Amino acid sequence: MNRERQRKNEQAYRARNAGRPRFPGAYLTEDESALLKEMGAICGTQREAIFAGLKLLKEKLKKEE
Numbered sequence: 001m002n003r004e005r006q007r008k009n010e011q012a013y014r015a016r017n018a019g020r021p022r023f024p025g026a027y028l029t030e031d032e033s034a035l036l037k038e039m040g041a042i043c044g045t046q047r048e049a050i051f052a053g054l055k056l057l058k059e060k061l062k063k064e065e
Helices: 002-017 030-043 046-064
Strands: none
Touching: 030 046
């Protein structure tokens, strides 16, 4: 019974997220990991830190044009 319920939940999860963009997993160096953790503490989450950095980079690149 639990196995069947788990299978249905996994199917629902896959269906709900099908086609959504995702950031693939990547291995980080110790320095990169420490930096991401530090920025995550400042921004709230590591995800927010990544996207805050990308926004800053985008603004900087626009100014250079």
